[in-house]
Amino acid sequence: MSKKAFRPDVDAPTWRGGHSPYDIIKEGTIALVVVGVLTVLLSVFFGSPDEAAVTVKKWANANPIDFATTAANELNGTSLTAGYGPPYNHAAIGQKLGPLSLAKWAGVRIPINPVSDFVIKPLESMPSQPVLQQNLAMWSSASSSTQSGWVTDYVKAVPKMTFVNGHVVVPTTNAGPVSVLVDNLTQMARSGALDQALVTGGGYYTTDYTKPLLFLADGTYLAGLAANQHLTGTQWGMMNETGQYPGQAWLWLYTFWYQIRPYSASTNADVLVWGTMMALSAVLLFLPLIPGLRAIPRKVKVYRLIWREHYQQ
Amino acid sequence: MSTTEIDRQWTTRLRKRVAGKLPPEKLLPDTQPAYVSSWIYVFGVATLAALIIVIATGCVLSIRGPLWWHQSSIGHFVNSLHLWSVEIFFFAMVIHLWGKFFMGAWRGGRTMTWMTGCVTFFASILAGFTGYVSQTNFDSQWISTQAKDGINATGGGSIFNVLNLGQMLMWHIVLLPLAAIALTAVHVLLVRVKGVVPPYEEDSEIVQ
Amino acid sequence: MSWLGSIIPLDHLGHYIHWHVILISVGNLVVIGLMVVTFIAALLLPFPGRGGRKASK
Structure with missing residues (x-):
């Protein structure tokens, strides 16, 4: 060794004492058996949680008003996703770490346009329904200022929204096609067709649930279920699990x-x-x-x- | 061929180096220094045992695909085994970490042993997380929609999309297990090469 | 196979401890508590076997 002074937090003394017998393979085998038995016992006694996934269908049936309100917010650009910023869109610059705009620098890599991705494109995939087609045509041929005028009018009346005989009813005066679009999207969601339209956006096969998950998270239904289970951020939800399981x-x-x-x-x-x-x-x-x-x-x-x-x- | 030519071969040099650093009696020792006598030493091997069970149960879950465990009670039971072995894995690993901290186990040229252990811990947390978001149930929906904000805020979300089930599942069953196994292997080999850290020398405290 | 994992079901709504800023599920508290207890036990309990028989090497 060198002649440098012995640093007790860096150097270790050379062991000159005795050794005792040690069977590393036996120790490993015992550990494997003990951990294996413990795993089986815990699984037999406690099992594991599996709460079924929420669907857009379930959401729109459980709370059609919340769904329709969320759809209106998507059109209005006031939903969480619409105002998110990177990596989904340019609506915001994202969070900053001091002077560092890390999210902005990473850029918009998973582009999401809530108006077309969550509302217009799914509705366009519906088989021929003359009234809906007319209203979609009216929407797409209008200027963006006309569109936002309609949406603003609709959103103003949203607090008075009711759900009557399976339809979303909003007392609007000058909302253009928006009432028909939101009502049809709600019908579509309640039938389960919207779940499919959102995930199959990329083609036949998909393993990507970005769009339906963002849409679900924009409503209050999913968050309400999570709050019941103490899973929200302010409830230390990150480390919690559904039910009484450790997370x-x-x-x-x-x-x-x-x-x-x-x-x-x-x-x-x-x-x-x-x-x-x-x-x-x-x-x-x-x-x-x-x-x-x-x-x-x-x-x-x-x-x-x-x-x-x-x-x- | 001359002896020197053989000695210069890459293969020969690698073999000699490995044999020098890690002779069989170091790789599979039959004795330990006498100071290795505490229950705290069992948590490293317990972590390793739990990792083996985590991987084995994960492999069983892979056979019938990611949705099997929702549809079959046997599948659900295998999922339970997977979950509880993960809980034991982290349980043992954290106690192992505490124990090694209080032993100052990085002393005597063992810095890389400590660091590979830490990186294994970080990789395991990511592996656990990707497992949670790959469950295809309410839990994974909620965890992924919450966690996206954290990772998006760092810019990482542009590459690592926690809402993309296929991507998360691939990370969970291919990339992160490979990383965890490789890191664990390096960590364990370093422990064997360097041996278990000797006790602090009480007199040596005078030096510093 | 339905008996598997149903002896002590943990699926119903959990219990939580709320103390100032701390909010923790009983499940997590038990796990963390057990970790601390296990750690202390590992430090204090005598390890069997090795102490007595020394092989000189």
Whole structure:
């Protein structure tokens, strides 16, 4: 070894003491059997959760008003998705970490246009329905200022929306085709056809549920179900599981930051929490290189318990 | 061929290097230093055992595809085995981490052992997360629609789309298991090469 | 096979502990509590076997 001074938090003394018998294969086998038995016992006793997925059909039948209101917000550009920004659209610049606009720099890579993707294109896929076709034609031939005039008029009347005899009724005066579009989309959703229209947007095969999930998340129905199960962000939901099952308890620290200031009050909470966790992860990773921190175990002396037989001698 | 020519071959040099660093008695030791005598030492091997069960049950779930476990009570039971072995995996891994921290287990040239362990932990968290969003049930719908905001805020969402089931499932059953297995293998081999960290020398505290 | 996993069902709505900013499900609390208990037990309980028989090497 070199003549440098011994650094107790970096160097380890060379072991000159005795050795005891150690059967590594036997130890591994015992561990596998014990963990295996424990896994089987826990599974037999507790099982695992499997709450069925929510469909747009289920949502529109359980709460047609919420669905129709969400559809109107999509047209109006006031839904969460419509105002999201990157990676879905240019409506916002996304969150900022100090001066860094990470989301904006990454760009719009998964383009979503709520008006056409969630409302117009699905309606256009419906088989020939003369009234709907007329109203779709009216919509697509109108200028964007005319369209937004209709939508504004419709959205103003949304608080008075009712659901009567299977139809969405909104007392509008100058909403153009919007009433027919929203009502037809609601019918489509209640029949289950919208679920298909949203996922098959890319072709015959699909494994991508970005659009129906974004649409579902824009309503209040999914969030309401989640709040019942204590799964929302302010309920430490990230680490929770449906029912009484333990969840991703190892996310406790990530979840914790969302509950306290300045994170809980920030519009950049997500990126701040991520930045914090990245920094803390780096500290954990590079702990052996950080003077002070790497001295903690030597100073708190828990090691004396672990190696007590050694120190007794 | 001359001996020197053989000695210069890549194959020969690699074999000699491996044999020098990790002779069979280090790879599969039959003794341990006497100070290795505490229950805290079992949590590393317990983590490894749980990882084997996680992978085995995951392989069983793969046989009939991602929706099987919703439709079959046997499938659901295999899902339970997968879930609980994951819980045990993280349980054991975190205790292993605590134990190694309090032993200062990075000392004596073991920094890479510590760091590969940490990266394995991070990769496992991502593997667990992609599993949660690949369940194709309410849980995965909710977790993915919530988690997208976090990852989108970092810009990562432009590549890593948590709402894309196919992508998440591929990461969960191909990329991240490969990473976790490779990292674990390197970690375990480093432990064997470097051996278990010796106790702090009480006198040495005077030095610093 | 329906008995599998149904002995102690955990599917009904969970219980939660709410204390100041802390809100945690009983399931997670049990897991984290067990981890701490297991860790302390691993430090304190005597490890059998190795102590006595030393092989000199």
